[in-house]
Amino acid sequence: MSEQIILETRNLTKGFKGFTAVDNVNLKIQRGQIHALIGPNGAGKTTVFNLLTKYLTPSSGQILFKGQDITALEASAIAQLGLVRSFQISAVFPRLTVLENVRIALQRKEGNSFQFWKSDKVLERLNPRAEALLADVGLLDFAQATTLDLPYGRKRALELATTLALDPEMLLLDEPTQGMGHEDVAVVAALIKKVSAERTILMVEHNLHVVSQLADRITVLQRGAVLTEGDYATVSADPRVKEAYLGVAADEEVAA
């Protein structure tokens, strides 16, 4: 059973000067699932993400990835273990080309990233793989474009391609459809579904329609603590969840 749990938190807590943002959170993420973290604004979802990937240091509690305690590791070391995150605001390298963005991710495993005496032409052998990844997210035609010039939805697609270039075992997606138009949301949702085939995904998402489509399991956070957990039907039927959202959840469902 324990092998089925890829990521686990034990009494994860984070306090900021007299305010507890994350309060004794115990999460167990099953390998191969899409697990969604939802909750009203300020519930601590992004803080949990930052704790899991060590962009913040927990006040107390433990984080285990594949059974290994990663609580004390550095952010870059966690990424090297195969737990890779995305960001709420699209995280790209704006003044590099689209192709270079993906290549940066592929480059790390080449082990030449400290070689300042070699020409960057050696990176060109990564181009076919980078192009294949771009093709997967429909960006191949933009390979040579400067990333800055891409529309928002495409930047998010690029971010996903870059993340996938690391071939991570587990992905943490922070609001992957945030700020997107209707069509882009559908495209990204389909992409997430596609890449989830061989991976585990933990995502924070406000769009409950997307959550209902994708998530195998949902954890609801409220004021930093776990309110409830279960599949979409269970969670959406829970009166406490509706109350937490002040009825917003029910309305959004109708709207979607």
Next chain:
Amino acid sequence: MEFIKSNKFNIILIALALVIPFGVYPVFLMKVLCFGLFAAAFNLMLGFVGMLSFGHAAFLATGGYVTGYLMSNADLTPELGILCGTLASAVLGYLFGSLSVKREGIYFAMVTLALSQLLFFFFLQAPFTEGENGLQGIPRGKLFGFIDLNNNLSMYYFVLAVFLLGFWLIYRSVHSPFGQVLKAIRENEPRAISLGYSVRQYKLMAFVLSAALSGLAGSTKALVFQLESLTDAHWQMSGEVVLMTLVGGMGTIFGPLVGAAVVVGIENFFSGGELGTYIHIIMGLIFIICVLAFRNGIVGEFNKFVKNNF
């Protein structure tokens, strides 16, 4: 743009550099080359990693003092003297870098400033620097034991070779797998971390490279002027290299050299005349105009113009 990147352009520049000492005073040219290399090394941090160091004078001075002391007292050949100065700056760069790259922005600038001030007072007190007088009459020596560098023309070609080597190394670093990671860090540091890059180690590496090349510039300069003084270690020198880089165009390859030529040229032009006492006011005004009117610097604005019009 294509032309600037082409080999033809480089060959023309090098050919020009080879004949120019017959028309222009070689010591002035050597000063420009030394400061050009110093600014280019500094630009590696500011322009390509996005970190403003305010203590780079420390590396220029360390290179100069170590080379000057060894040339005066250990009877080394100039190439070995310069090598020792460069290595000393690299080691110092590792020490300063280890302490400073954990910080960002203004805090990084302040830590580097504080460390370089520490070193300034060390150089002021230490017996081997001769305090306020500085090291004077540093012998230029004989290159490889047989080329007499006391001839200004021979010295010029030696300095040009050192400059080209340093400049090539900077160009190579910027256009290498390592340089690609540096650009990624400059563009989006949290994202570079999330892709698994230990950003601090890359910053430290860049810092050491930059310090070593600043030391190379300082060592060479000490031989050119046969003098090493506290001016090189003073915080104003750290400011001057910022000025050169910004005037020329930060983040461009040739910007620092152009900036160094402009700043050194203006200083030389005014230092003899009646306006000599106003030199800092003049430099200050140039700095203000640069920041307000053309933020990309001379080379940056030129590149933009070429890109937009051709």
